[in-house]
Amino acid sequence: MTQTYAHGPDPRGMFGRFGGQFVAETLMPLINDLAAEYEAAKNDPAFLEELAYFQRDFIGRPSPLYFAERLTEHFGGAKIFFKREELNHTGAHKINNCIGQILLAKRMGKKRIIAETGAGMHGVASATVAARFGMECVVYMGTTDIDRQQANVFRMRLLGAKIVPVTAGTGTLKDAMNEALRDWVTNVDTTFYLIGTAAGPHPYPAMVRDFQAVIGRETRAQMLEKEGRLPDSLVACIGGGSNAIGLFHEFLDDSSVGIVGVEAAGHGVDTGKHASSMAGGTPGVLHGNRTFLLQDADGQITDAHSVSAGLDYPGVGPEHAWLHDVGRVEYVPITDHEALEAFHTCCRLEGIIPALETAHALAEAFKRAPNLPKDHLMVINLSGRGDKDMQTVMHHMQEKLEKH
Numbered sequence: 001m002t003q004t005y006a007h008g009p010d011p012r013g014m015f016g017r018f019g020g021q022f023v024a025e026t027l028m029p030l031i032n033d034l035a036a037e038y039e040a041a042k043n044d045p046a047f048l049e050e051l052a053y054f055q056r057d058f059i060g061r062p063s064p065l066y067f068a069e070r071l072t073e074h075f076g077g078a079k080i081f082f083k084r085e086e087l088n089h090t091g092a093h094k095i096n097n098c099i100g101q102i103l104l105a106k107r108m109g110k111k112r113i114i115a116e117t118g119a120g121m122h123g124v125a126s127a128t129v130a131a132r133f134g135m136e137c138v139v140y141m142g143t144t145d146i147d148r149q150q151a152n153v154f155r156m157r158l159l160g161a162k163i164v165p166v167t168a169g170t171g172t173l174k175d176a177m178n179e180a181l182r183d184w185v186t187n188v189d190t191t192f193y194l195i196g197t198a199a200g201p202h203p204y205p206a207m208v209r210d211f212q213a214v215i216g217r218e219t220r221a222q223m224l225e226k227e228g229r230l231p232d233s234l235v236a237c238i239g240g241g242s243n244a245i246g247l248f249h250e251f252l253d254d255s256s257v258g259i260v261g262v263e264a265a266g267h268g269v270d271t272g273k274h275a276s277s278m279a280g281g282t283p284g285v286l287h288g289n290r291t292f293l294l295q296d297a298d299g300q301i302t303d304a305h306s307v308s309a310g311l312d313y314p315g316v317g318p319e320h321a322w323l324h325d326v327g328r329v330e331y332v333p334i335t336d337h338e339a340l341e342a343f344h345t346c347c348r349l350e351g352i353i354p355a356l357e358t359a360h361a362l363a364e365a366f367k368r369a370p371n372l373p374k375d376h377l378m379v380i381n382l383s384g385r386g387d388k389d390m391q392t393v394m395h396h397m398q399e400k401l402e403k404h
């Protein structure tokens with residue numbers, strides 16, 4: 001029997017030994033409610049029709065599959081394509097998931113949305129859909145992230161969201177996620193928790209994946225139209241793993257398609273200053289699911305480090321942890337330095353300023369492309385645009401100049 005991969009999770013929300021529902025007892029009825037409501041919604045033609053309408057007219061889908069001709073020439077190997085999620089409304093893939101979840105919130109009669117955010121992209125996407133659907137929106141954000149993502153904080157305020165600064169821990173995404181979970185336990189009746197990545201307790205990882213899977217479905221159709229066959233490889237960056245699983249899921253059972261997930265290695269996996277939960281982590285429980293985590297010998301979560309705020313998370317979605325276990329997807333680390341180099345190459349050669357998260361996927365693709373044959377079709381998920389990262393990039397260029 002050939003093994004298949006695109007079927008998970010099991011009814012308890014497990015992907016192999018990962019996933020599940022590790023939440024406070026008070027949340028269990030709510031989580032079960034949500035799972036049941038989502039099962040009903042995804043089989044309801046009216047829900048799917050409304051989702052398709054907002055994907056088209058609000059987000060701007062389908063996003064193009066673009067032939068990166070100059071990068072292809074530059075590296076002289078694989079034919080490189082970009083799946084252009086950075087052209088979506090709000091500048092990244094996150095809106096795909098937010099539209100899906102807010103339609104579900106509306107269906108459940110909820111009036112208040114809570115969200116956590118790291119880079120601020122999920123906060124902006126959540127504030128955007130909350131404004132569109134007339135719901136109250138509260139965004140939990142670590143104080144470190146508030147400092148380094150001021151433009152996004154201002155965007156959220158313009159859209160009517162309330163930002164709650166989180167000072168606990170390192171003041172980053174994991175701390176914001178903990179606060180959001182606390183809020184949810186307290187306000188379960190009125191509140192919908194809009195999780196921004198393919199993590200959290202079941203049904204979130206599967207639900208977020210399904211809302212992002214439009215990326216892979218479009219890619220398949222677009223590549224068949226352009227090249228008459230499937231891509232040979234897919235490359236995407238991994239924070240919690242939602243843009244990656246969104247591209248990968250459609251192709252998991254196509255054994256000819258090589259799949260590569262790129263984690264943030266920060267200063268290097270050996271330095272301890274990184275965000276590579278699979279290359280440098282061990283299994284444990286965080287945010288309601290069992291997965292690979294950065295933790296010390298006592299099970300204390302350790303700080304994640306990355307130049308990109310969106311990858312600076314000490315865990316990874318449980319489906320990726322499982323795909324790593326079974327070997328269907330190859331996970332590799334890329335350092336800050338490598339990502340910044342790839343960022344500049346993409347700007348100069350394609351006229352596209354990518355997000356620093358995305359630059360990690362680009363860096364891995366650029367390592368591989370020269371060694372692959374010219375008929376190798378490679379798709380990189382261009383998960384977001386780099387406007388939000390200007391300050392960070394400027395700072396790094398300054399440092400480099402001062403060193404010389």
Ligand SMILES: *Cc1c(COP(=O)(O)O)cnc(C)c1O
Pocket residue numbers: 092093094119121122196197198237238239240241242243244310311355357358383384385
């Ligand atoms: C948030 C973000 C990511 C990381 O999140 P995933 O859930 O792993 O996709 C990657 N790229 C961009 C542009 C982001 O905004």
